[in-house]
Amino acid sequence: MTTLTVDAAEFGYGDTGPVLSGITVTARPGEVLAVTGTSGAGKTTLLNAMAGLLPARAGTVAVDGTPLTSRDHAVSLSVVLIPQDNGLAAILTAAENISVAVIATGGSPADARRRTAGALESLGLSGQANQLIDELSGGQQQRTALARGLALRGDVVLADEVTSELDAANRQRVLDLLRAEAGRGAAVVFATHDPEAAAACDRELHLADGVATWARP
The missing domain is CATH 3.40.50.300 (P-loop containing nucleotide triphosphate hydrolases)
Structure with missing residues (x-):
């Protein structure tokens, strides 16, 4: 704790x-x-x-x-920060943004896949997993940033x-x-x-x- x-x-x-x-x-x-x-x-x-x-x-x-x-x-x-401006990489998909962050903080590729899928599902974004960030609405981008933060646990x-x-x-x-x-x-x-x-x-x-x-x- x-x-x-x-x-x-x-x-x-x-x-x-x-x-x-x-x-x-x-x-x-x-x-x-x-x-x-x-x-x-x-x-x-x-x-x-x-x-x-x-x-x-x-x-x-x-x-x-x-x-x-x-x-x-x-x-x-x-210490995980979910910033107001979302901080997502526009050239990556929603899922890639999350997976990259999990791997960068020590997660394995398998961890990244599992946590990414779970975080996107929890925020109702499973259908947007493979969309580029620029293809998402402002609210969807905000939820993707939150999904990334939650996936880092x-x-x-x-x-x-x-x-x-x-x-x-x-x-x-x-x-x-x-x-x-x-x-x-x-x-x-x-x-x-x-x-x-x-x-x-x-x-x-x-x-x-x-x-x-x-x-x-």
Whole structure:
């Protein structure tokens, strides 16, 4: 069971002022933590920092007490990021995007085939497995990115606005899958501007004006 902790941290970009400051939060195994706030409040900044993409200017981001030093370090500690922009390779099919990621993180080709098929099926995308990313709708691309993240079976799963382009039925499907990730023991962090989606999570951290407050601790 893996815990991700942000302790008295400040984050920002370049020489500009801080985007977030004084951030302290723990993502615990077996629960889904919602990170909420308006557009520009810093939700993506916080998830990028948790993923090892953005170093803290002050304070620490750590996995089981080990401070993160880079994205590669976070990957080695089984921290999975499902980004808002989906990060899919347009020249690959939906299935290839997932299989490549599984193999890159140590899975065998057989593992990749099995996990890819299962993840696509869980998101209702079996029929799109062999379609190129550019042939998919925005919602299908978003679900493919989520399928890739789920196939990696991370100890920490960071999902950034992964329901923003989905209809109600697929949004509920995604929430159920994130809950299932927590059910197998992962620490799940879900950034969302959707109050209904946030209400389905165990706890809610709200970002506004560069600081975090607990809407539901």
